[in-house]
Amino acid sequence: MSDAAAALGEVRARIEAAERAAGRPAGAVTLVAVSKTYEAEAIRPVIAAGQRVFGENRVQEAAGKWPALRAEHPDLDLHLIGPLQSNKAADAVRLFDAIHTVDRDKIAVALAAEMARQGRRPRLFVQVNTGLESQKAGIDPREAVAFVARCRDAHGLSIEGLMAIPPADEAPAPHFALLKKLAGEAGVAALSMGMSGDFETAIAFGATHVRVGSAIFGARPPVG
Numbered sequence: 001m002s003d004a005a006a007a008l009g010e011v012r013a014r015i016e017a018a019e020r021a022a023g024r025p026a027g028a029v030t031l032v033a034v035s036k037t038y039e040a041e042a043i044r045p046v047i048a049a050g051q052r053v054f055g056e057n058r059v060q061e062a063a064g065k066w067p068a069l070r071a072e073h074p075d076l077d078l079h080l081i082g083p084l085q086s087n088k089a090a091d092a093v094r095l096f097d098a099i100h101t102v103d104r105d106k107i108a109v110a111l112a113a114e115m116a117r118q119g120r121r122p123r124l125f126v127q128v129n130t131g132l133e134s135q136k137a138g139i140d141p142r143e144a145v146a147f148v149a150r151c152r153d154a155h156g157l158s159i160e161g162l163m164a165i166p167p168a169d170e171a172p173a174p175h176f177a178l179l180k181k182l183a184g185e186a187g188v189a190a191l192s193m194g195m196s197g198d199f200e201t202a203i204a205f206g207a208t209h210v211r212v213g214s215a216i217f218g219a220r221p222p223v224g
């Protein structure tokens, strides 16, 4: 077994334990295995071990490696978890089954137009910048509920849930709690929150999708 396939088993076991500890049903949490920066050869053993849901943060990178993997495995479920520019909306709609990073009207408009044109409907999450970090994507939490309503009513998009990346230097729990509260107010069910360092906490706060990369694939080289 590859190291990544073994690590996948450990992460799955930890997710199941966290579901139990939170009194949530088994299978309540979807593991999105974040394969960014890893080549297809590193991903194949994880697919062979049964993982079907994967996350990538760059449209171009995903376009390079996923079409071949999809041809081998038509049942893969590919999620975009990185920032989206409107000029990449066509590629994103073509490549991904879910997009976690809808965060402004311009993107919502571009996605709606592409979804109509291509007849594909990826599931959509609104990214919320819970820490109000200037360098981070995501809508201001004070505008999130109105934005979800606008996506639905003005742009014709059905929003499945909210997504957040808490600030790296803060305890994540208050951010997870805020995202859950906003999802309740916005009337959406899914919560994409929790990464390698904090996915068990996220599950305790109601995460339905955890995005786990390095705990499965290993440390990534530092980004320049």
Ligand SMILES: *Cc1c(COP(=O)(O)O)cnc(C)c1O
Pocket: 034, 036, 057, 081, 082, 165, 195, 196, 197, 211, 212, 213, 214, 215
């Ligand atoms: C890279 C990334 C992850 C995974 O991070 P790890 O700490 O490696 O688990 C999750 N979410 C987003 C948005 C990412 O870019």
